[in-house]
Amino acid sequence: MHPAIRLLALSGSLRKRSSTGAVLRSAxxxxxxxxxxxxxxxxxxxxxxxxxxxxAPPPAVAALRTxxxxxxxxxxxxxxxxxxxxxxxxxxxxxxxxSGECVDKPIAVITASPFPTGGNHANAQLRETLETMSGRxxxxxxxxxxxxxxxxxxxxxxxxxEATLTDLRAALQALRTA
Numbered sequence: 001m002h003p004a005i006r007l008l009a010l011s012g013s014l015r016k017r018s019s020t021g022a023v024l025r026s027a028x029x030x031x032x033x034x035x036x037x038x039x040x041x042x043x044x045x046x047x048x049x050x051x052x053x054x055x056a057p058p059p060a061v062a063a064l065r066t067x068x069x070x071x072x073x074x075x076x077x078x079x080x081x082x083x084x085x086x087x088x089x090x091x092x093x094x095x096x097x098x099s100g101e102c103v104d105k106p107i108a109v110i111t112a113s114p115f116p117t118g119g120n121h122a123n124a125q126l127r128e129t130l131e132t133m134s135g136r137x138x139x140x141x142x143x144x145x146x147x148x149x150x151x152x153x154x155x156x157x158x159x160x161x162e163a164t165l166t167d168l169r170a171a172l173q174a175l176r177t178a
Contacts (some may be wrong), residue, residue, distance in 0.1 A: 004033025005176055008071035012078025012089035012111075012122070014041050022152040023112050023145065024077040026159040027168050035075075036067045038092065046094035061095050068101035073175050074135065076126055077110045080119035085126055093129055103134040106178035108141035108171055118144030140174035143167055 009028060013020040028035050042060040044050060051057050057065065068074065078089055096102055109126045111119030123144050127137050145151070151161035159165055 005072040006033060006070060007031055007035040007073055007075055007175075008067050009035055009037045009075045009077065010040060010089065010092060011037065012076070012086045014088055017154065017157060018079065019114070019148040019152050020077055020079045020112050022157050022159055023110060023148070023164075023168070024075075025157055026165065027075060027077065027110070027172060029158065030165070030169055030172055036071070038064050038067055040064070040088050040092040043088075043092055043095060046091050051095075051098070057095075064092060064095060065099050065101050068096055068105075071105065073106040073108070073178070074102065075108045075110070075172075075175065076130070077112070078119065078122055078126060080111055080113050080117075080122035083121040085122050085129070089126075090129070093133065097133055100134075102130065104136050106138050106141070106175055107135040108138055108143075108175045110143045110145065110168075110171065112145040112148040114147065114149050116146045118146035120144050136178065138174050138178040141171040141178065143171050 011024050044058050107130050109123055111123040113119040131137055151159055151164050153160045
């Protein structure tokens, strides 16, 4: 049995009732330790001038960096927009590039899509970006969830599909083990 890990969760969707949010909430329900979900909507647009050497970063950026530094692992759950990563999520990652909180941190990337591809383009892009940031992608903790719509319950805003829940459990176990 592995000890509980502190998890930082990043959602690529700002929609309150998104299917990606349902995946994230379900994953956090399955997680057996402390977790923080970053408020990426509060972040300003990335601008290196706001983060100049010796300057204090904007408060929302400082909060994100503090949460990332305190986490043992990072869980990124995202939809795919126009075959890519949603801009708000990429913005959050841009704020973490030069500050080092992701270096050698185990990371799971989960994408969900209403299409049969499961968000594979966004998944690949996220993994590439996070590897460039020196994060340690845990392949067994990464998922592409196709046809997400009928796999969630809009009332509970959770995943109800047993096969998907099994995959989420396995992904979290792989992240915990890493």
